[in-house]
Amino acid sequence: MRYLLSEEELADERDVVTLRQLGREAAELLGLDRQDQVRLATALSEVGRDVLAGGGSTVLVEVVTEPAPGELLVTMTSRYELAPDGAVDAGGVPAARRLVDSVQVAAGPAGGSVVVLGKRLPVRGGWNRHTLDDVRGALSRPRKATADDELRIQNLELVRTLDELRTRSDELARANEELEETNRGVLAMYNQLSDELEETNTGVVALYAELDERSKQLAAANEAKTRFLRNVSHELRTPVNSILGLASLLAESALDDEQRVQVSYLEGSSRALLAMVNELLDLARAESGRQEVVLADVDLGPLSAELQGTLLPLARPGVALDVQVPPGTTLRTDRDLLARVLRNLLTNALKFTDSGHVRLTAAPDESGEHVVLRVEDTGLGIDAEHVERVFEEFYQVPNRLQPSVKGTGLGLPYARRTVEALGGDLALTSEPGRGSTFVVTLPVGSADGAPVHADQERLQPLLARVLVVDDDDAYRQVLRGLLGELAGSVVEASDGQQALERLRASTPTLVLMDVRMPVLNGDAVLAAMRRDPALEHVPVVLLSSAEPLRTDDLPGAVFVAKRDLARDALLDAAAAAGLSAGQA
Numbered sequence: 001m002r003y004l005l006s007e008e009e010l011a012d013e014r015d016v017v018t019l020r021q022l023g024r025e026a027a028e029l030l031g032l033d034r035q036d037q038v039r040l041a042t043a044l045s046e047v048g049r050d051v052l053a054g055g056g057s058t059v060l061v062e063v064v065t066e067p068a069p070g071e072l073l074v075t076m077t078s079r080y081e082l083a084p085d086g087a088v089d090a091g092g093v094p095a096a097r098r099l100v101d102s103v104q105v106a107a108g109p110a111g112g113s114v115v116v117l118g119k120r121l122p123v124r125g126g127w128n129r130h131t132l133d134d135v136r137g138a139l140s141r142p143r144k145a146t147a148d149d150e151l152r153i154q155n156l157e158l159v160r161t162l163d164e165l166r167t168r169s170d171e172l173a174r175a176n177e178e179l180e181e182t183n184r185g186v187l188a189m190y191n192q193l194s195d196e197l198e199e200t201n202t203g204v205v206a207l208y209a210e211l212d213e214r215s216k217q218l219a220a221a222n223e224a225k226t227r228f229l230r231n232v233s234h235e236l237r238t239p240v241n242s243i244l245g246l247a248s249l250l251a252e253s254a255l256d257d258e259q260r261v262q263v264s265y266l267e268g269s270s271r272a273l274l275a276m277v278n279e280l281l282d283l284a285r286a287e288s289g290r291q292e293v294v295l296a297d298v299d300l301g302p303l304s305a306e307l308q309g310t311l312l313p314l315a316r317p318g319v320a321l322d323v324q325v326p327p328g329t330t331l332r333t334d335r336d337l338l339a340r341v342l343r344n345l346l347t348n349a350l351k352f353t354d355s356g357h358v359r360l361t362a363a364p365d366e367s368g369e370h371v372v373l374r375v376e377d378t379g380l381g382i383d384a385e386h387v388e389r390v391f392e393e394f395y396q397v398p399n400r401l402q403p404s405v406k407g408t409g410l411g412l413p414y415a416r417r418t419v420e421a422l423g424g425d426l427a428l429t430s431e432p433g434r435g436s437t438f439v440v441t442l443p444v445g446s447a448d449g450a451p452v453h454a455d456q457e458r459l460q461p462l463l464a465r466v467l468v469v470d471d472d473d474a475y476r477q478v479l480r481g482l483l484g485e486l487a488g489s490v491v492e493a494s495d496g497q498q499a500l501e502r503l504r505a506s507t508p509t510l511v512l513m514d515v516r517m518p519v520l521n522g523d524a525v526l527a528a529m530r531r532d533p534a535l536e537h538v539p540v541v542l543l544s545s546a547e548p549l550r551t552d553d554l555p556g557a558v559f560v561a562k563r564d565l566a567r568d569a570l571l572d573a574a575a576a577a578g579l580s581a582g583q584a
């Protein structure tokens, strides 16, 4: 929708001056700023002059009210044709294009041209009829400006514009100065920072040099300590061994009771000394990295059972030694070294636990690349401040059980070194009053399931149905563990009477039986078996923690001391029993 503000004639030079005035006033009344007022006025006088040269015309000044916010349109129609749109490169039209938002030149009626200049109005909530009526009223006043008046106004505008330009350029100069200042500041800061950085770098380099020096000194001190340990312990072993030999010679000579007691003390002390010297030697070897590592596929089941068997006697009353190692947990490692580490950890756990349990578990980790062995106890626990220190040589934690137990403080440093030599690590977590957990993580290596030894395969018929007889639950667990996957089936009995019942219910291929049991002893069961034609030839391995029995007159029976019990010893005894019973 358009609203007509004014309609003028363009007939001579004076009309151009009036058109210029009209344009400036209209722009001012419609809210354009001063610069836009000058721009519009100049554009109108430039184009007006061209149109006048083209024969003059009428000029329409209109406002497009919709769509809001509106546009001021000035339409001039010349009688003769002006240069067509786009081809105009001289005169008023190109100048006007730089001053207003749009200039369109089109062919007009009767061979003339129509020029339309457009100027967008400021956003101001739209124009309504009333406000535009007011603008039209104001514009309709008569004008009688001369070219001189207009020139003065133009000069004034020029001066104002120049003033504004100067203000702007002053502002620009100030902004530039500020920028330069900021730049200088930034540069200064950068220089300071790089100076500081350089200084710090020099400091760090010096620190590293010092650290290097210190670690060289430390390594040298460590080397000296290891040499000392190795040489001294080596030198000590020979005389201690001589003392031991002499003490046992002395024990066999004619002595009175008191002398005998004194010699036994001598022997006990030298044994303790020898054990300590041996530990020192082990540690020195582990520290110097000269520990010989012999890798083999190791089945942790029987290994754990052996440890359980030999360490059970160390458990305090009321403390259970529990082993949870799933059958077939295998890895490639040094069996003897691993056994020593675990023996160390289990012995410690048993020493410092006076109620609850000590538990050994083993299982592959999530990745399947490691086996994680845990020795967990419900004992005294270790304060946080001592947790790392227990891995130092000779370090012992002061606690209420310490005075009553034997120890050198060398076991844990040895264990850690050895686990590291096996490619793993040893960690400790502990809660005082609740217990400790030592975690050994070892690589599985290229174990492909510990292969059953050829000799062991031959034993399989003998191990098809094994009867295990012992009144000690834990010991039955040990025997099961030692047999591991070699045994076909294992039946248990907890006393002699029960053993006879099980024997009569189903004949086993092998009997592993404790000697001393409530109700009926092992040797009595054996005698009953030998009288029974159905059981006469069943091979029997007798186990005892006491001195060996004479089994010569008991065909098919072989004796093993519990304290020597290891898998190989057990299997050898089973094979011997099988042979003498004519079964294997």
Ligand code: ADP
Pocket (backbone or CB within 6 Å): 344, 348, 349, 350, 352, 377, 379, 380, 381, 382, 390, 395, 396, 397, 398, 402, 406, 407, 408, 409, 410, 411, 412, 413, 436
């Ligand atoms: P030690 O020969 O004294 O047992 P270790 O190096 O094996 O030497 O252990 C160092 C010390 O760490 C022990 O003396 C003991 O104080 C503490 N310790 C080790 N294991 C345990 C545990 N399971 N519970 C509580 N304390 C322990």
